[in-house]
Amino acid sequence: MKVRLTRLELEIMQYVWRLGETAVREIQEAIPASKRPAYTTVQTILTRLEEKGAVRRTRKIGNAQLYEAVVTQKKIYQRLVDELLDLFGGSPEPLVSHLVESGKLTLEDLKHAEEQLKTARGKKGK
Amino acid sequence: MKVRLTRLELEIMQYVWRLGETAVREIQEAIPASKRPAYTTVQTILTRLEEKGAVRRTRKIGNAQLYEAVVTQKKIYQRLVDELLDLFGGSPEPLVSHLVESGKLTLEDLKHAEEQLKTARGKKGK
DNA sequence: GACTACCTTCTACAAATGTAGTAGCATCTC
DNA sequence: GAGATGCTACTACATTTGTAGAAGGTAGTC
Numbered sequence: 686m687k688v689r690l691t692r693l694e695l696e697i698m699q700y701v702w703r704l705g706e707t708a709v710r711e712i713q714e715a716i717p718a719s720k721r722p723a724y725t726t727v728q729t730i731l732t733r734l735e736e737k738g739a740v741r742r743t744r745k746i747g748n749a750q751l752y753e754a755v756v757t758q759k760k761i762y763q764r765l766v767d768e769l770l771d772l773f774g775g776s777p778e779p780l781v782s783h784l785v786e787s788g789k790l791t792l793e794d795l796k797h798a799e800e801q802l803k804t805a806r807g808k809k810g811k
Numbered sequence: 812m813k814v815r816l817t818r819l820e821l822e823i824m825q826y827v828w829r830l831g832e833t834a835v836r837e838i839q840e841a842i843p844a845s846k847r848p849a850y851t852t853v854q855t856i857l858t859r860l861e862e863k864g865a866v867r868r869t870r871k872i873g874n875a876q877l878y879e880a881v882v883t884q885k886k887i888y889q890r891l892v893d894e895l896l897d898l899f900g901g902s903p904e905p906l907v908s909h910l911v912e913s914g915k916l917t918l919e920d921l922k923h924a925e926e927q928l929k930t931a932r933g934k935k936g937k
Numbered sequence: 938g939a940c941t942a943c944c945t946t947c948t949a950c951a952a953a954t955g956t957a958g959t960a961g962c963a964t965c966t967c
Numbered sequence: 968g969a970g971a972t973g974c975t976a977c978t979a980c981a982t983t984t985g986t987a988g989a990a991g992g993t994a995g996t997c
Binding site: 817818819820848849850851852854855856859873874 | 964
């Protein structure tokens with residue numbers, strides 16, 4: 686099931702993932718006041734996320750509806766990375782290169798990745 | 812100057828970068844038939860790109876207008892990577908981790924990045 | 938059981954995006 | 968210079984996205 690999320694949807698999903706089973710109000714209040722949208726805005730987005738199959742309703746507490754994530758953060762992130770990768774011609778090299786250039790990738794990060802790669806390779810990839 | 816490009820705009824920019832000084836027709840024909848939009852669609856996008864300051868008109872050949880990129884691919888890509896990075900909480904670690912998991916990052920890529928990092932560091936960061 | 942506070946559902950709407958048709962002008966070709 | 972060909976400029980329009988108000992239901996509180 687292909688789930689393409691918009692910026693705002695992604696933003697809301699962050700909270701759903703972080704908060705677990707949660708309600709509109711809870712999400713809305715978790716958003717920093719500076720960028721906090723109206724209650725109904727959050728609700729609209731949640732409804733759209735539900736239509737897209739990204740979240741589902743679980744139960745009701747009082748008259749408040751609770752939601753929880755259906756898609757994993759990992760899956761969504763993977764898709765984002767893949768999309769970006771496509772842009773870069775499918776090769777991760779330019780992507781990594783950009784990371785290095787922006788000074789955000791440290792030697793430690795690389796070492797860590799190397800470890801991970803070796804481990805993963807051990808148990809036969811994908 | 813902040814240039815935010817949509818998917819289609821980005822797609823078109825790929826061709827502008829690749830083709831250099833180029834015309835609508837040239838871009839349109841360079842797009843694989845399977846996903847080739849109408850001529851006027853490409854034109855509309857180019858106009859929007861011009862409004863956004865991503866491309867500019869250069870000269871005319873016959874009655875055909877030529878365009879060229881104003882923003883560099885590097886700049887745009889950097890922005891994309893930065894945005895993705897923000898999503899990942901600002902740390903590149905999960906991003907790289909995803910790359911490794913998808914099996915797209917090789918040891919060679921890592922070695923290469925390491926080299927680059929060391930070199931870059933030599934001439935003072937940022 | 939009447940209020941209050943809070944929720945949901947509906948509806949709305951402007952801006953951005955993808956997509957393209959039409960009309961009319963510029964060129965090229967005889 | 969008249970017709971064919973191709974390009975631009977303008978206009979159009981359905982969707983998607985961000986944003987939220989209004990109306991009405993539900994539940995805790997005196």
